[in-house]
Amino acid sequence: MSTTTEAQSHDDRGRGLHAVKVGARRGLREFRISLRNPEDISFYVFWGVGIVVYLFLNRREVIEPVGLTVPQFALAGILATMVVFGGVVGPAFALVTEKEDGTLLRAKAAPHGIRGYVTGQVVLQSLGMLPMLVIVVIPTAFFADRLMHRGAVGWFGVAALLLLGLAAALPLGIVMGAVARKPSQVTTWGLLPVFGLSAISGVFFPISAMWGWVQGVAQVFPIYWLGHGLRWAFLPDDAAVVEVGGEWRLLEAIGVLGAWGALGMLLAPRVLRRMARRESGSAVEARRQERMQRLG
Amino acid sequence: MAETVIAVRDLRMRYGSRDVLDGVDLEVRRGEVITLLGPNGAGKTTTIEILEGFRERSGGDVRVLGEDPARASEEWRAGIGIVLQSWRDHRRWRVRELLAHLGEYYAPYGTAERPRPRDVDELIDRVGLTDSADQMLMRLSGGQRRRLDVAIGIVGRPELLFLDEPTAGFDPEARRDFHDLVHGLVDLEDTTVVLTTHDLAEAEKLADRILVLAGGRIVADGSADALTRQVRARAEVRWSRDGQRFVHAADDATAFVRSLFVQHGDEIADLEVRRASLEDTYMQLVHQHETGSSPDPGSGFARPADVAGTGGEATR
Incomplete structure (x- = not known):
């Protein structure tokens, strides 16, 4: 008897894994679909080019007391904001709209479909970062003199930190999207706070220019720490003077990002289970009605 | 006698102080086609959603394909087909792309007598969407969209198929095609079908048995002929x-x-x-x-x- 149960649970693990693979292919396909969609392309280009133009126009502006130009200093913080913003707001909006349009219910109707759907979101949102990263980093590398001070180690650090940042942000975004009932809630609880945090996290000017308590708030959240880690990777050692405490704190950065990731991953499965349990045709229909009233 | 696929006893559903279902009993056997009729608000959709495992009930015993839908496994889920209503999901996907993707979930659950998923091109042909196979969903007409919903519902070759108002928005030809499709599923694959409709002619044509739900109870149960008598x-x-x-x-x-x-x-x-x-x-x-x-x-x-x-x- 116990062997049958074991065999069954082994079977089920295999099938769960199969759904993860199906979901990964789903994410790839959705990414390809977004690349053939003019709206998505213009979104990438508009923001990407906007950032590059800003950096280019300020390429001779020097930030004291580090003696670095704006593109050199700000690129790390901009990448951090992009990753946290995309990682939180991207899946949150996707989930809340796809609850509303019935995509999630279709996933629920298939065996292990929600697992596949969430995997698909993780893959899609992670890949969705690439066009912006490419559009921003490659041109900036040409006019920001000496962008990378640590060479290969630095680039490896950048890649690893970006992945860690994604791991911190994506579960939070998924939790937010699962809890939110309508897109405006994602704006209130996701979009605006991330904008606010990027303003106080030392992205465009050193955080040491902010008041002490603001520095304290910024240090609770991932944007400052991801930016800090990336600045460590990009900038020379003595640029640490403008960081909080005047030194590089790479371990703390990894610790805070890891803690956010762990918190998100602890919450996400519970919240997703609750969300999936509540999905039904009449729930989708009710939201559709509500949406039509909202749009008047 | 064929095996029991759905067994429901004293099913109750209460929202606040309102009893939507007030002691529903029903039994469906393998290969049967049953139709749930009833006025709007009679609890048809609630009943179907409970049977699909999409909604938790307030009380009563429910067994569907041998399991309680509220606690059923993913393997159970693979045996259930659901034709959902059309919403605006997957607008940018193409017909073949979406059917192939959703079908993939069923691959580990195939057996010799029930290979899963169905061949996608064959399925597209069967629901009459061959000419639109490479169309984006947002460009489909309402009727084409509904044909696709039906195709998605059966891509996993279900043992038990739920259809909630499947032919809403069908022209007479599409309706005829759909009826042929359901007869095919039942005759060739021994599929059990539960559907709701407002179209009485359709109920009469498709169903072995008609259940009339009113005021949260089943008030009649029998073939169209037996009901009339x-x-x-x-x-x-x-x-x-x-x-x-x-x-x-x-x-x-x-x-x-x-x-x-x-x-x-x-x-x-x-x-x-x-x-x-x-x-x-x-x-x-x-x-x-x-x-x-x-x-x-x-x-x-x-x-x-x-x-x-x-x-x-x-x-x-």
């Missing part, structure tokens, strides 16, 4: 005499017509005797329920008869 509605007799038209509802149409001829002989013309249709039966069942009257043979059918004539009441 159960209600024993009066037949409607129409005729004309001296250029005037008459209508009368008769408990015993044969005896009434005989007396008519005895009384008026050759003056009777345009004689028509119409038995109660499923629609009449249905209207009467629902009406009885709503007015709270006990089944009173014949009472409901008096409505269209005695007021419809232009020539006044027929004499006996």
